[in-house]
Amino acid sequence: MCSTPRDCAVNPEAREAERWERVDRTLEEVLDRLTQLEALGVRGRAQFDDESTLISLAAHSLLIQVGEAAKDLPEAFRSQHGQVSWKSLIGIRDRAAHLYNLIDWDVIFTTIVRDIPRDRAAVETIVRERGARPGI
Structure with missing residues (x-):
């Protein structure tokens, strides 16, 4: 990991390691957020x-957080892991954050119970394969 920006500039390996740590x-x-959303749907x-x-307000907040985090992942990484519906997660975040008065709560609930479990399982597999969270 780079201790200063200069370290990253001089040491491309450190920059790359820091990038993957961020991923x-x-x-x-x-x-974590998908797991929490799934738990809300089970209720x-x-x-x-x-x-x-x-x-529903907790779900709204979690959907925004998931979409924002998904946006932070490199586009190339999201493309390599198309088993997760990144585009949908980001899209629902944008609608939830900017078009709050137009939210269709039926669609939100259906998304939580139908799509979130699949995406959570796919992300869990990616995390396990990357070794980011041993023991899953």
């Missing part, structure tokens, strides 16, 4: 719609 941290963040539609549980 691994971001993947772990994506996995069921009634709890999702019940304002007193704040489940």
Whole structure:
């Protein structure tokens, strides 16, 4: 890892190592958020719609965080790992963050229960293969 920007400039190996460490941290963040979203979906539609549980607002926040983290991954990395619907995760983040008043909560809930488990499993496999989180 580079201790200063100059170290990275002089040492391309350190720069590359730092880049991959950042990718691994971001993947772990994506996995954590997807796992949390999946857990919210398991609670069921009634709890999702019940304002007193704040489940839908938590899901909204987590979707934004997942999409933002996905944007931080290098495009080439996302292309190599097309088993994850990166484009959809980023797109839903953009809509959730910028078009809040137009959110279709039925679509959000369906996405959480239908698509998020598949994406979570795919990211978990990537993390395991990269060795970023031993023991998964």
